[in-house]
Amino acid sequence: MRDVDETILAPDALVAVGIGYAAVTRDGAPMYEAECGDLEHAMSVRDAEAMAAAEPEHDWRIHLVGPLDDRHYRRGTDGRWKIYRRGYGLS
Secondary structure (H helix, E strand, O other): OOOOOOOEOOOOOEOOOOOOEEEEEEOOEEEEEOOOOOOOOOOEHHHHHHHHHHOOOOOEEEEEEOOOOEEEEEEOOOOOEEEEEEEOOOO
8 A cells, every 4th residue: 555645745636625615825915715525526727827827926835624624735936736735624
């Protein structure tokens, strides 16, 4: 079994959670919020990067908050989304 590295979001990862809250924010304002459980129409990190690359002077973040885990990523100047906070989710 392979360990999953969750410190950097892969471009093909979805900005979505089954139950909870998932969003892309720019300077703290939501630019995209996923519908709870709608994985079929969810934005990918690649899509979020395309939005962020068009306005790189802003603070872009991805928030994934599920029942037992929450992860928060910030866009770096290299276009990678690196984790900056992790918590216990909605529990």
